[in-house]
Amino acid sequence: MQYLEGRKYVVQGIFLVVALIFLTRLFFMQVLDGTYKLAADKNTLQRLVQTPYRGLIYDRKNVPLVQNTPVYDLMVVPREVKNLDTLRFAELLQIPLEDLRASLIAAKKYSRVKPSPILQNLTTADLAIILDKLGDFPGFRTQTRMARAYRTPNLAHALGYVGAITPAFLEKPKYAKYQPGENVGISGLESYYEQTLMGRRGVQYKMVNVRGIEKGKFRGGEFDTLSVAGQDLHLSIDAELQAYGEQLLAGRRGSIVAIDPKTGEILAFVSAPRYDPKLLTGKGSGNRYMALLNNPDRPLFDRPLMATYPPGSVFKLVNELVALQLGVVQPSTGFECNQKLVKCTHRHEYPGNVSIAIKNSCNPYFYQVLRAVVQRGQAPNKYDDAHIGLAQWQKMVKSFGLGEKLGVDMSQEKRGLIPSPEFYDHKFFNKKENRQHRWSFRNVYSLSIGQGEIGITGLQMANVLATIANRGYYYTPHFVRGIGNGGPLPEFQQKHYTAVDTTLFKYIIPGMEMVVDGNGGTGNLASLSQYGITMAGKTGTVQNPHGFDHATFAAFAPVQDPKIAIAVFIENSGFGGTSAAPAAGLMIEKYLRGKVAPHRKRWEDWVMYGDFTKHLHGM
The missing domain is CATH 3.40.710.10 (DD-peptidase/beta-lactamase superfamily)
Structure with a gap:
């Protein structure tokens, strides 16, 4: 009996220790959560996909036929948009209010936490006008990408063309890793050799404040991956x-x-x-x-x-x-x-x-x-x-x-x-x-x-x-x-x-x-x-x-x-x-x-x- 009575106290002691540990963790979690909440009010973690440099296309004599040129897209993350004055923002972008609203609805439908395009193929001059006031509109950011530049007025039917990926494409398993706003080969060689030309995406994680200003890499960039450029195509075409x-x-x-x-x-x-x-x-x-x-x-x-x-x-x-x-x-x-x-x-x-x-x-x-x-x-x-x-x-x-x-x-x-x-x-x-x-x-x-x-x-x-x-x-x-x-x-x-x-x-x-x-x-x-x-x-x-x-x-x-x-x-x-x-x-x-x-x-x-x-x- 004394042996059983002793075991009872031991078991009770174990439960007491476990309870103390749980309460202690709960206390610290509440403190940390408050700390993280304060930090979240100041900084946001952004996952930025780095689109690789698309492969080039040459003729049989190594004459360049298709190259890349930089363009800019305006992206939105719906969850980060706060008190948006749509009329003022549409005037800044110089687009109809109805078009802006339609783009925002489409972005929410796709994802509230992933970036979606609002405007694409912006010139440097267009970007300069927007960038000066973009800090007044949280949830919006610009993204640089490379668009196709054709060095020849010929061979259109064989080369095909590249365009922004559509919702219909995104539903296909082969395009599961693509995101709205990214380019994809639509027809011709650009389509047939899409995986070869596209390369491999990279990812960067950054901390930015509520005004979109970068505050540094997340945990020193240990989770970042580098993009790998696509391979060039050398055609037999003369x-x-x-x-x-x-x-x-x-x-x-x-x-x-x-x-x-x-x-x-x-x-x-x-x-x-x-x-x-x-x-x-x-x-x-x-x-x-x-x-x-x-x-x-x-x-x-x-x-x-x-x-x-x-x-x-x-x-x-x-x-x-x-x-x-x-x-x-x-x-x-x-x-x-x-x-x-x-x-x-x-x-x-x-x-x-x-x-x-x-x-x-x-x-x-x-x-x-x-x-x-x-x-x-x-x-x-x-x-x-x-x-x-x-x-x-x-x-x-x-x-x-x-x-x-x-x-x-x-x-x-x-x-x-x-x-x-x-x-x-x-x-x-x-x-x-x-x-x-x-x-x-x-x-x-x-x-x-x-x-x-x-x-x-x-x-x-x-x-x-x-x-x-x-x-x-x-x-x-x-x-x-x-x-x-x-x-x-x-x-x-x-x-x-x-x-x-x-x-x-x-x-x-x-x-x-x-x-x-x-x-x-x-x-x-x-x-x-x-x-x-x-x-x-x-x-x-x-x-x-x-x-x-x-x-x-x-x-x-x-x-x-x-x-x-x-x-x-x-x-x-x-x-x-x-x-x-x-x-x-x-x-x-x-x-x-x-x-x-x-x-x-x-x-x-x-x-x-x-x-x-x-x-x-x-x-």
């Missing part, structure tokens, strides 16, 4: 060639894409109509964006990546290669120019072999080539036979990078269309009768001349020519040849082979040379033989049910050591040989020779100002 291409297509609608076949690097990327990337920077950029968006000429539309056209006669090259691979034709195979099958655009010599057929772009010849591909007697009736043959054709054609996204380092790329048997099953299904109408080669023969349901982009067409230049493989086209001190992304260094044996490509190239430099070739206006430059190309005239036909021309040069592959689309411009071909010839001359001969200025004038809807006389 700025001079790009500017020249945009000059050639000024006033036109269309595209020019040039690729280095040996690497897949994009040398020029022209979308017409164009716009100056500077329009989407600085004050008023929102209004200018809406003006571009509502422009009936659609200057914001990225034609090389997003406009899909039937390729026209350029596609005959792909069909011929597929036929050679399947063994249904030989290089020496000839077909009569039988216009009962399909019309031919002009009179020409008998297409006794593939070279003559390509040179003259004989429609009946290539009709019979594709018929030999699709109808191979693999099924007892023509309908099933066509179904099987077209499926095999589609698979081989898609190996050229058609009908799928190539994977270029831009987010808005379109797939285009290489139709499948299932596509035609759906097309020829009669909903009213609820039954399937059978189809055969006669229903899809327009594919033989690159018409009908086929759709490819300008980038894809240039890539096809790069593939032929390489005799059977391509690298994924890309804009960035170097990131920081390194090279391009690994996926841009892999070869992609087609389903056609590499030994067969040599059989179509002589005919392509004859297109440009042969007597009566359809692409003679692209010829650079006077400078000793050999070129292999193919013209195309794309039927357009909504107006005048579109013109196209695709080529590569020099033939034995290709350094450039190019595709030109010019809308509503008739024959490819009279408009797109001279444009391509001028671009290739500019790239390979570094200049265009003075006596060829008449071709520049023709491409820029000529009336393509009329027959080309004396040119």
